[in-house]
């Protein structure tokens with residue numbers, strides 16, 4: 001085997017390939033979460049008595065969304081809202097529109113919200129929602145009708161003090177405006193606090209649009225300091241150039257790092273001289289694709305993983321770093337902007353290689369942190385300046401990083417396990433204190 005081959009890559013084994021049901025790369029999203037819980041359980045002491053709480057989502061709602069399409073026909077979409085845990089407060093987490101959304105995925109995303117919210121000590125549980133559809137295939141009017149019907153259907157369980165949705169993949173401020181309006185119409189009052197990530201004109205918060213990418217930068221910069229990696233000229237590869245990936249790339253670039261590769265759903269580009277994220281965004285908006293950016297070359301989707309870089313930021317979807325590509329990754333540091341981008345078997349391989357991973361449940365917590373600020377501002381009807389928001393966000397993210405890094409050192413575990421130790425302890429302490437009835 002050469003240094004560039006991945007070990008245990010089932011497709012390389014020909015007739016002796018591992019059956020697909022035993023292939024670690026085929027792990028489902030909720031199974032990934034359950035494996036992460038298994039790994040933390042030995043560190044939970046007496047609270048391990050309550051660990052079953054983490055394995056079972058508290059509430060799952062599956063809804064049928066019938067909608068008139070523009071051609072007069074009726075289409076039915078499947079939607080979900082999962083409240084994984086509410087021990088520490090109302091459920092909180094985004095809503096995803098994607099053709100591959102499944103219940104298992106939404107369960108995992110809601111569970112990661114429970115861990116993330118506890119990791120940065122927000123007074124929330126975890127929730128997540130989604131609709132299985134490819135939004136590129138529908139007009140704005142159709143998307144508005146789908147969103148409004150979905151909101152009415154999940155209106156049974158959401159509310160400012162029950163469960164507060166927010167944007168995720170392929171949703172944004174306009175989606176949140178429709179959700180807020182629909183919920184408000186149904187309850188007979190303007191309820192700004194029912195969703196976050198709204199347009200600023202509707203009670204949204206300054207700084208929310210960049211908050212997740214900013215948190216990726218703050219935690220990434222802290223990790224670079226720990227690893228003795230200079231920011232100036234650091235070579236960064238980013239997968240995903242949407243809300244999270246674009247903001248993270250831009251902020252790293254502003255601080256002197258060099259963006260050497262970008263991959264999105266339209267293709268992959270690389271540049272030795274470095275890519276200016278502002279120019280790349282303008283090109284994407286104008287042409288609808290990331291490729292053909294002047295000064296960059298197009299590489300294959302698979303070549304992206306072997307790009308010569310110091311820092312890799314997966315900021316697209318789950319299960320991107322697997323046993324098929326983990327061994328080829330050259331970065332010393334991975335900052336998970338996306339939720340669930342690394343499967344557990346790849347996590348182990350990266351740890352063996354000495355690669356540090358700032359896990360999703362810490363790295364991308366900046367978004368929900370500013371969502372929390374938005375929710376607080378909506379309740380008090382008193383709005384903060386962007387400077388105040390960014391300062392508070394930076395402080396929460398860097399203090400969380402420092403204290404979680406100390407736990408990693410104390411136990412000699414990965415940063416992911418350290419975050420799970422602290423977050424799961426907080427959730428299960430709340431569970432134990434609340435007790436059970438009768």
Ligand SMILES: NC(=O)C1=CN([C@@H]2O[C@H](COP(=O)(O)OP(=O)(O)OC[C@H]3O[C@@H](n4cnc5c(N)ncnc54)[C@H](O)[C@@H]3O)[C@@H](O)[C@H]2O)C=CC1
Pocket residue numbers: 167168169170171212239240241242243244245263264265266315316317318337338339364365367368
């Ligand atoms: N928006 C937010 O505030 C937060 C988002 N996240 C997570 O960050 C990730 C990205 O979310 P957003 O940036 O909000 O979504 P987005 O919809 O704004 O952008 C998604 C990006 O991923 C790219 N992409 C999609 N499929 C791809 C593929 N197969 N290969 C390569 N690129 C692909 C798209 O082209 C797009 O650039 C998700 O995992 C999401 O759950 C996490 C925390 C907060």
Ligand SMILES: O=C(O)CCC(=O)C(=O)O
Pocket residue numbers: 092093094095116164165166167168196197339364365367368369371
């Ligand atoms: O802002 C929020 O409430 C949640 C954002 C989100 O879905 C996430 O952190 O994955």
